[in-house]
Amino acid sequence: MILNAIGLNYALEAAVADLVDNSIDAGASNVLVRFIRRGPRLVSLCIVDDGRGMNEDQLRAAMALGKRRDYGPNDLGHFGLGLKAASLGQARSLTVISRAADSRPCGMRWSKDNVGQDFMCDVVDQDYAEMLLSRPWLQVELGRGTVVRLDGVMDFPGALDAEIANSYLEHVVPRLRNHLGLVFHRLIAKKAVSITIDQEEAEIGATGLLQQVTPIDPFAYQTSGRPDYPRTLPVRLDSGTVELRCHMWPPRSQLAAFKIPYSDSSHQGQGFYFYRHDRLLQAGGWNGVVHPERSLQLARVAVDVDERLEGHLTMNPEKTRIQASAAFIQAVESAGSETFDLRTFCEDSIRRFKEARRRAGTRRRVVPPGRGFAPEVRRSIGEELKFVEGSEPIHIRWYDFEDDTFLEVDLEERTIWLNRQYRSAVTGDRGTSLNDAPLLKAALYLLLNDLFSGEFLGAREKDDVKLWGAVLAAAARVEAQ
Ligand SMILES: Nc1ncnc2c1ncn2[C@@H]1O[C@H](COP(=O)(O)OP(=O)(O)OP(=O)(O)O)[C@@H](O)[C@H]1O
Ligand SMILES: [Mg+2]
Structure with missing residues (x-):
C-alpha cells in the first residue's frame, strides 16, 4: 500500500519540520515538540500547537492523502501529503487530536494494522481526544489547537535502557534544534512563531529540559568577506526574474551559522539557500550549476522561490531540496553583466x-594536537595552523598527582599531565569524558606548544611551567569555591 512507501525519504528532523509547517500554516504562535518517555523507554513524539485547530470535517480532510486545500499566499503547505508522509515515514502510528474554535475536540488515527502490514484510519474516542488536548502542553491553555502524536517511532532506540534513551536524546535534541533553527530562522527571527523542545516522563507526569529553538541564519556573518558583497544577480526566466543574492562569508569564521552541521558534507554549506515564504527549503549545494569544492566554502547564495518559478524550481515532497530545471541552470550560467x-x-x-x-x-x-582534545578544537587548530613536519602530537591527560601541582610537561611521553584533583573545578558538573575541559586544554595547547618542538626543557622553560601551574592552581581553587 502506498502509505508503506511514502515518507521513507524523511529524516526525523525533516519530518518534524514538515509538521511544524502545518502548525505555522494554522496560525500557531507556539509550537512544542515533546519527547515522551516512560521510564527507560521513549514512547512517543508529539508536535503541539496553539493554532486554529480543525473541526471533524477538516480533520477528516487533513487525514486524507494528497487532498490539497486552497492555499493562502504565504502558506507553507503545497502537496496535501506532509502530515501523513512525514509521520508515517517515522512512526507506526499517527494520532491527530484537534479543536477548532466553537467545536468539540476530535481525533483520528492512522496506524499500522496489527494483523496485516497496511495502515488503517480510525476515529479516536472523544474522551481520549479531550483528555489528550487538556494535558499540560504549552504554558497557555489549549482552547484551540492541535496535537500530532507519533507512536512507535522507528528512530527511537528499542532497548529498555535509560542510559541508551538518555544518550539518544542528547544526540537527537541538539540535531533537531539545529535543523528547526535553520529551516525556520527567518520566521522565528520575525517572531512569526516560537518553537520549543522538551521531554516528559509519562509515569510521573514531570516535564523538563525545555529548549527554545533559536534562529540559525546562514547569512549572519558580522562582516562580509569582501566589502563589495553581497551582490545581486538577476536571472531571467520565461516566467519571471529571480534574484540570486550572492554572499561571501569572511574566511575561517567560527560562528555556528557558518559551521552548521550540514547533513551533506560534500558542499560544506556552500551554494544555494532556497526559501519559500521565508521557510528554508535547501541548505547549500549547487544544484548542478557549479561543482562544489573546498575553496568555494565562503560562497552562499540566497534565493526566494515563489509560485511563478514553479516550473523551474520544484521542491521535493520532503521540502529539503529544490530540483532545478535545465532552463534554470542555463539561465543562471548566462545571467549577469560584464562586471x-x-x-x-x-x-x-x-x-x-x-x-x-x-x-x-x-x-x-x-606541533599537532593529539588525544584529549575535542574534535572541534583539533579541527580549528588544523584550519588555522600548519604542523611541523613529522612531529609527534601532543596529548593532554588527567592524572592523580601526589601533590597539588596543576600540570606537568612530559616531553618523552609527548603529554601535558593535568592534576585530576582540579578536574571537577574545571569541568563543573558537566561530567567527564576524554575530551572534557576544551577551553582549558586549548589554552594550554597554545601556551605550551613551543616547548614540544624542542628536545628538552631548559631552566627558563621549567620555571615558566611552574609559574603557569601555580597561577592555574590558584584559579582552580577559586573556581571550586
Ligand atoms: N497542526 C495543524 N493545525 C491545523 N490544521 C492542520 C494541521 N496539520 C494539518 N492540518 C490540515 O491538514 C491538511 C493536510 O496537511 P498536510 O501536511 O498533509 O498537507 P499540506 O500541508 O496541505 O501540504 P504539504 O504536503 O505540502 O505539507 C493541511 O492542509 C491543513 O488544512
Ligand atoms: Mg503540510
Missing part, C-alpha cells in the same frame, strides 16, 4: 579563501 556574473562570484570567493590560507601559511608551524 558581475556567477563566475566572477565564484572566482572572488575562491581568491578570498586562498588569500586567507596563504596568510595562515606564514604563521609559525606548531
